[in-house]
Amino acid sequence: MKIECFIDGKRTLLMVNSNKPLNLILMEDVESSQFNARCRDGNCGNCVVLMNDEAVLSCLIPAFRLRDAHITTFEGYKKTRFWHDLERAYEDAKSQPCPLCFPSKTLIFESLLRTIGKPSEGEDNDSSLEDETIIKELSLNRCTCLDARELVEIFNSAANYRRRRRVRRN
C-alpha cells in the first residue's frame, strides 16, 4: 500500500502493508535512529509520537490511518521551540527520565502541556492540572525511573515556562 504522510515535517512516501503498526514503520521503513520500541501491545508506553499534534501510542496506529497525517517523533520535536520548556524543566527539577523512556515521557508531558487552558478540551480546561491527573497520564509509560513527586515537579515547572511563552506571544 502506498501512503503519503509527513514525518517530522518531511513529506514521506511509504510502501508498507496497510496494517503495519506505526512503530515498526518508524523503525524499519523510516529508520528513525532514536526510535526503539518493540512492545507492540500498548503496554510499555515507550513508543509515543505526536500524530497531528496529539500524542498517540505508535504501536496502536495502523499504516492505513497515516494518509496525510503529520507525525512528529522525538527527534522532530527536539527541533521545535516547545522542547526548550521541558528541557529547562528537567534542569530545574534536577531529574530527568532514563534514556529508554526519555522520548516517550517527554512527548506525554508535551501533550499534557498542550491541554492547559485549551477551551475545547472539556475535561481539563483549567489553567493547571491536578497532580493525580499528571501522575495518571504519565502512568501510560510503565518505566519507573521517576517517582510521582518528580513527575509533578517537572510538569509544573514546564507549565510555568509554557505560560510565560504564551504571555510573551500575546
Add this chain to the structure above:
Amino acid sequence: MYEGIRSPAIHVPKTMRDLVSAATRFRNAIYWAGGTYIMSRHDYYPTKDSYDIISLREIPDFKRINRTDRYLEVGPMVTLNQLASIGKQIVPDPLTQTLHELGTRIVRKQATIGGALCTPDIRLAISGTLAVLNTEIELKKLDAPHTESRWVPTGKLYDRNGRLLIAKNEVITRVRMGFDHEDFSYFFCSGNPMVIPDETVSLTLVCSYNQSVITNFRFCVTLPYGGFHQFQDIEVLARGTMLPFSAQQILRIAKVLIEAIESTNTTISALQKERVRRIFEMALHQLNTQSLAER
C-alpha cells in the same frame, strides 16, 4: 522478514449503505473501530491470515451524540474521551469513573465505545457498568437486502462467561442510556484488564433508597476472562433492607456473592475472589456511610 504476508485491503465506507455493501461483499472482513484492542494483541502483526478491514471511522452516523429529554444516544465510534467529556450532568457517575479507569487520555482518545463493548475474548469494566445502568444497544444486521435492527440490553450482548453474542454480520449502531438518577453509585477497578487480566476485578454498584429502605439495588462484577456477573437473587435480597447494613449482613451478602460466582463455573483466581469480596464489602460500607450522613 515479512515475505508472504498479504497487505489487507482497507474499505472505508462513508455511509450506512456503503457499509452494508462492503459487509455483504467482504464477509470475512474485520470491522475496525479504534483499533486499540486489535492492535494490542501479540499476534496482530505480522500474521499470515490477515483479513480485509472495514474501517468504521468515516461514517458520520456512528460518531453522533444525541441527547433527548429521556436518554442519551451515542454512536459506536464516539471515543471514550468524548463520552467522558460530555459532562457530569448527562453521563452517569459510575460511567464517568469507568471511562477514566479504562485508560489514560491518550488511549481514551483512540478507543471507542463500540470497540470497547465488542472485544471478543476479554471483558472490560465498561460492559458491566453499562449493564448496571440498564443501557440498551442497537444491533444492525448487515446482510443486504435484509438490514434489520434490534435493541438489546447490554447484559444480553454476552453469555454468562462473557463471550460476545453478536453475530459476525452484526454491528453496534447506537448505545442508549437513560438519565435515571440513583442515590448511591460506586465503581472500583482493581488491576489492569489489559496487563494482568487474571488478577483484575471491577465492581459497579448503584442503589436507591427511600427513608433508609433500599428500593433499588443493582451491581455487576466484571472479570476480564470470567465475564460479568449480575445476580438478581442477591439484588432482591438487598431490596427492602433497612440501611445501614449491619456488619453481619455485609459479611453474609458478600459470602453469598462469592458462592454465586463459584457456582457459575467461571475461571476465577483466589486473588480475584478475595478482591471481589473486599471490594463488595467496601461498597456496602460506603453505602452505609452515605445513608448515615444523610440522616
